[in-house]
Amino acid sequence: xxxxxxxxxxxxxxxxxxxxxxxxxxxxxxxxxxxxxxxxxxxxxxxxxxxxxxxxxxxxxxxxxxxxxxxxxxxxxxxxxxxxxxxxxxxxxxxxxxxxxxxxxxxxxxxxxxxxxxxxxxxxxxxxxxxxxxxxxxxxxxxxxxxxxxxxxxxxxxxxxxxxxxxxxxxxxxxxxxxxxxxxxxx
Numbered sequence: 001x002x003x004x005x006x007x008x009x010x011x012x013x014x015x016x017x018x019x020x021x022x023x024x025x026x027x028x029x030x031x032x033x034x035x036x037x038x039x040x041x042x043x044x045x046x047x048x049x050x051x052x053x054x055x056x057x058x059x060x061x062x063x064x065x066x067x068x069x070x071x072x073x074x075x076x077x078x079x080x081x082x083x084x085x086x087x088x089x090x091x092x093x094x095x096x097x098x099x100x101x102x103x104x105x106x107x108x109x110x111x112x113x114x115x116x117x118x119x120x121x122x123x124x125x126x127x128x129x130x131x132x133x134x135x136x137x138x139x140x141x142x143x144x145x146x147x148x149x150x151x152x153x154x155x156x157x158x159x160x161x162x163x164x165x166x167x168x169x170x171x172x173x174x175x176x177x178x179x180x181x182x183x184x185x186x187x
Contacts, residue, residue, distance in 0.1 A: 018034065019081045021044050022043055024113065035122075038122040039121065043127060046080065047079060047081075047082060047088050047130075049078045049092045049106065049133065051077040051132075052134055056153065056154065057152055057153050057154075059151055060076065060157070061075060063145075067145075068120075069118045074169070074172070075168065077096070077100060078095050088131060098142060099142050100140070101139050101141060105134075107131065109130045111130065130182075154180060158176070
């Protein structure tokens with residue numbers, strides 16, 4: 001007689017994953033299921049990772065086609081939401097590994113609040129922390145999260161967003177505008 005031990009792992013559904021609700025000073029005021037926060041357009045904490053190579057090119061990802069919003073659109077290297085008790089840097093490294101298959105040192109650059117409604121009734125209303133890092137190899141993408149990737153110079157991205165705004169995520173267009181100004185101010 002054969003016996004098998006089966007280990008079941010139950011992963012939280014998207015509706016059970018919670019985001020950190022914040023006020024306009026980025027002070028935590030509660031938790032809410034992610035989908036509910038996006039349906040109600042409640043301000044919550046988020047992060048956006050921008051990874052550059054030594055040629056000053058930005059690593060872009062094309063969102064997987066099965067994403068519940070903005071599927072197939074191009075965006076920054078990765079982005080997501082911090083978990084309760086997780087720092088911005090810890091969250092950025094976690095998601096970078098989950099989506100792009102690598103981890104690098106990250107530093108905080110800027111943060112700001114934005115609001116972007118989507119056609120499907122959801123709204124991103126985020127206190128977003130932009131995190132920077134450097135990496136010079138190809139990513140090993142998670143195909144459940146990312147459809148494709150490419151390196152692009154900042155000037156080329158800026159011109160392409162102006163020509164083809166519909167192929168980029170709403171938050172990336174907002175962030176890139178603010179981030180581009182930040183990059184130029186650093187020089």
